[in-house]
Amino acid sequence: MSQDQLDTVFQQWQDNEARAEEMIPLLGKLYRQYNVIPSLFGRSLINRSVTRILKNHRYVRKVEGTELSVADTLPMVRAMTELELGPAHIDIGRLGVAFKHAGESDVVAFLKRELADIVGCHDSSGMGGEPQDVVLYGFGRIGRILARIMIEKAGGGNLLRLRAIVVRGSGDDLEKRASLLRRDSVHGPFSGSIDVDYDNHALIANGHYIRIIYADSPAEIDYTAYGIDNAIVVDNTGKWRDREGLAQHLESRGVSKVLLTAPGKGDLKNIVHGINHQTIGDDDRIVSAASCTTNAIVPVLKAIDDEYGIVHGHVET
Missing domain, CATH: 3.40.50.720 (NAD(P)-binding Rossmann-like Domain)
Known part of the structure; x- marks a missing residue:
């Protein structure tokens, strides 16, 4: 590798460090001002160092096979701070990959469409409701x-x-x-x-x-x-x-x-979020979050059953 190539690689690293440094206060603003919890493919971006943010971006290649850099995500984070978002958990990594695959150029329009349910929902007095x-x-x-x-x-x-x-x-x-x-x-x-x-x-x-x-x-x-x-x-x-x-x-x-x-006994509802949480009614004052085994296996079983169907199975913990 020539000296020019070495210098280019080093300059790219420094540029990405600068972008991550710029991203940190923006992520903090989303978190503290708007109650938006940002992550990157499940990895939290709150209170993370520059190096950790860059490592989290490299992780995307392992799970998606797609390169995603802070150059891709920083414009999205900037735009989010201007959209008056309501409280939410937002996976910026998944949004970034989807934006790249869509081949679009207008990041604001993309975010307004993808985050339509929470855009403009910020309530400065209640922040999504009473504590x-x-x-x-x-x-x-x-x-x-x-x-x-x-x-x-x-x-x-x-x-x-x-x-x-x-x-x-x-x-x-x-x-x-x-x-x-x-x-x-x-x-x-x-x-x-x-x-x-x-x-x-x-x-x-x-x-x-x-x-x-x-x-x-x-x-x-x-x-x-x-x-x-x-x-x-x-x-x-x-x-x-x-x-x-x-x-x-x-x-x-x-x-x-x-x-x-x-796991609850008797007539207590055993709830796994994403599976049957919609069965909780206003009158339910006592519910169970089910067992650790149930929470681990049921989301996987539901995905398999919805897609292919399950005739018989055996689970051990």
């Missing part, structure tokens, strides 16, 4: 990973908002709780900062003030005393899996609905 309080009842492995996801995807903070975590104990284990949230052997370190407010029994994670409530049963808790109202309680303890047991949460002041992170 929804969420309480995690239990803080084991599922509870901690769910807390990470909620904090990471909080956007402007006006949609789902983690307000409290209920655990058993005496109140002298806050540092241990914080440590378990900071580190995970599979998912790695927590992305951000976690402080402990010992006086008020709370964790402050990336600006989220999360009260730690100590209780042995739902009957002991008045959530309104903590400024929490109309909350969704996510029970991840597995202690109760039927309607009678989970209905105890509804007796606590400040609770409106209950979500179980395990």
